[in-house]
Amino acid sequence: MKKYLLKRLLRLIPVFLGVTILAFLLTGLSSVDAVDLKESSSGGVMSEAEKEAMREELGLNEPKAVQYLQWLKNALRGDFGESYISGKPVLVSFCEKLPATIALAALALAMTVCLSFPLGILSAKYQNTWADRSISLFCFAGNSFPGFFTALLLLYFFSLKWNLFPVLSMGKGWKSCVLPAATLAVSMTAKYTRQVRSAVLSELEQEYVAGARARGLSENRILFGNVLKSVLLRMVTLLFLSAGSLLGGTAIVETIFMWNGVGKMAVDAVSMHDIPVIQAYLVWMAAIYLLLHLIADLLMGALDPRAKLEGMR
Helix, strand or coil, X not given: CHHHHHHHHHHHHHHHHHHHHHHHHHHHCCCCCHHHHHHHHHCCCCCHXXXXXXXXXXXXXXXXXXXXXXXXXXXXXXXXXXXXXXXXXXXXXXXXXXXHHHHHHHHHHHHHHHHHHHHHHHHHHCCCCHHHHHHHHHHHHHHHCCHHHHHHHHHHHHHHHXXXXXXXCCCCHHHHHHHHHHHHHHHHHHHHHHHHHHHHHHHHCCHHHHHHHHCCCCHHHHHHHHHHHHHHHHHHHHHHHHHHHHHHCCHHXXXXXXXXXXXXXXXXXXXXXXXXXXXXXXHHHHHHHHHHHHHHHHHHHHHCHHHHHHHHC
16 A cells, blocks of 8 residues: 555656646746836835845846745745735635635535436436436536536526525625535536446446346345445546545636635736735645545545556556
């Protein structure tokens, strides 16, 4: 197990370093001067000597390679510098907004699991019936609609027309989380419903299912006692990757619903050229994807030894 874990970690290190290099270099291509941005955000006027001293303090006069190594050294310690706009440490702002994003992602993932598995099993059990076709139509629509369009539809019907949920989310109690989480869950539910349906149909064609039927076991017992276990193993990796996608990719939904999370912070940082915040967000996205991918690999190895042996090879 230790050898398997070490091999996975060694694969992730160059990927993470590559992401940090891209994050640093791409944000460094911005034409906005960090010192000028700090001057405008403070509302004061700085002399050229003061600006030059600040550039020296921030290390902006150093070669790019030196700047990157110093930034990486600080980032690995959790120090991403200070926001050019607010002047607060980036890590402090990040930690303040992270719980809102985690709550939103957790609810969206729970909605996805609670909807996609029953719908996928129902679609597979009643294949080529009206139930299967109706669920397929929902999956087609859910995969086709972009997130912002789904958000606008939900806002129109559930907020404006039926007045069930607030338009602006933050500070409205438990109802504030429902619509943004549902927006995220719609496309994922459509995707996972098709995945579950395909996995169930594939398992129902296996020889052990034919043997179980020959022994007189009921279809429900075969489905929920044997087939579902195999389907869950297949879905573990996808669910973990979706959790990473939710934690790192909720920016548009958070902005539409004014949900004060990490994603909205990143969108605001891009619009205001707040480079330290953008860099921290990119590193966060890479780290959470890699971490959850590692956990999914280890969990699959624990649940299915065949996957572990394949990874060792």
